[in-house]
Amino acid sequence: MADRPRFGPAGVPPLFRILGAKLSDVPGLLREEGLDAFEYQAVQWGQKPQIKQKDAENLGFEARKNDVLLSLHGSYYVNLCGEKEVVEASKRRLIACATAAQWMGAYVVVFHLGFYGRAEKKEAPRNCIDALRDIIETMNSLGIQKVKLGPETMGKHFQLGTLDEVLTICEEVEQTQLVIDWAHLHARYRGRFKKVDDFRAVVEEVERRLGTEAVRNMHCHFAKIEFTDKGERRHHVLDEARYGPDFQMLAEVIAEFNLRPVIICETPILDIDAMKMRDTLRKVTKKQSNPASEHS
Numbered sequence: 001m002a003d004r005p006r007f008g009p010a011g012v013p014p015l016f017r018i019l020g021a022k023l024s025d026v027p028g029l030l031r032e033e034g035l036d037a038f039e040y041q042a043v044q045w046g047q048k049p050q051i052k053q054k055d056a057e058n059l060g061f062e063a064r065k066n067d068v069l070l071s072l073h074g075s076y077y078v079n080l081c082g083e084k085e086v087v088e089a090s091k092r093r094l095i096a097c098a099t100a101a102q103w104m105g106a107y108v109v110v111f112h113l114g115f116y117g118r119a120e121k122k123e124a125p126r127n128c129i130d131a132l133r134d135i136i137e138t139m140n141s142l143g144i145q146k147v148k149l150g151p152e153t154m155g156k157h158f159q160l161g162t163l164d165e166v167l168t169i170c171e172e173v174e175q176t177q178l179v180i181d182w183a184h185l186h187a188r189y190r191g192r193f194k195k196v197d198d199f200r201a202v203v204e205e206v207e208r209r210l211g212t213e214a215v216r217n218m219h220c221h222f223a224k225i226e227f228t229d230k231g232e233r234r235h236h237v238l239d240e241a242r243y244g245p246d247f248q249m250l251a252e253v254i255a256e257f258n259l260r261p262v263i264i265c266e267t268p269i270l271d272i273d274a275m276k277m278r279d280t281l282r283k284v285t286k287k288q289s290n291p292a293s294e295h296s
């Protein structure tokens, strides 16, 4: 949970890799850029943590020292509404992710709910809710109480993860964290965010369903996105004017509602665009708190 809006990259930025940075160097390098969040990518993981406990703890130590808030993106190989064996394996994968999140002090495991498959669309969230309750119970029996599970809004039509589904799951399951991927919502609804009001509508819906604390503490992913009729196609950098959504519009709403989201940048130039979003929000906040300065 963030004390202020925080910005950071989804994974280690390309330049850090070129510099030969170790994982434990990442928080310090982000701090030098004035960034204060980092989403560790566990997206290829199987049923066991694929990081050593010591390395995870070192990352956590450096993150706290440099005031970088950690989250962890869980395995892509999760489907909570598939066949029984698939769901059971998915549960073990998410528990492996939660275990590593606990080691590093990450506050949330972001994850994708899965696919509709043969299940009736309206039954799918119910299946996820049952599976998530089991996972949380196991996590708690392992002493993992501080890590939340974060179902993410998804960009393709065959994936579970409409805004409504994610909100329903967050209403029903304790220890969950709302994750809004704005690009995914944009793609899923063929360009949903055209004006500030379109962003405001989502924020108001979240507040109505989950309350003020939840809306203030949204965990967000942001990128420009290209889409087809089937939904999301590819992420683009913020400067790509051809694609939406426009971060400036979201920034207006963040400032207006005094939100303090964690915003993870998923464009191809991770940290660079994270800094750009941070600067945009700063400008918008300043302008809103002192509208006269516009004319000076």
Ligand SMILES: [Zn+2]
Pocket: 073, 110, 111, 112, 152
């Ligand atoms: Zn994701």
